Amino acid sequence: MASRKVKLFELKVADLKRELEERDLETSGTKSVLQLRLQQALCDAGENPDDFLFDSSDLSKIVANLESKIDDSSKNIANLEAN
DSSP: OOEEEEEGGGOOHHHHHHHHHHTTOOOOSOHHHHHHHHHHHHHHTTOOTTTOEEEEESHHHHHHHHHHHHHHHHHHHHHHHHO
């Protein structure tokens, strides 16, 4: 799985939510709201949000793909059972 270091404003929504969840913070809102919430959390922790680097992975894409496949399979099973 590919992983790289990225800055706060390069994080994807799934990564922002993961970082906020790890800090026991609210994970709802738009991307900009999540960015501001995480930026404030970093400041509160004494970190410089402009220099802080996060691990970003393609895990969210993998999970979304698997969830889609599971949903499709469930629909196919339901159709088979109905016939």
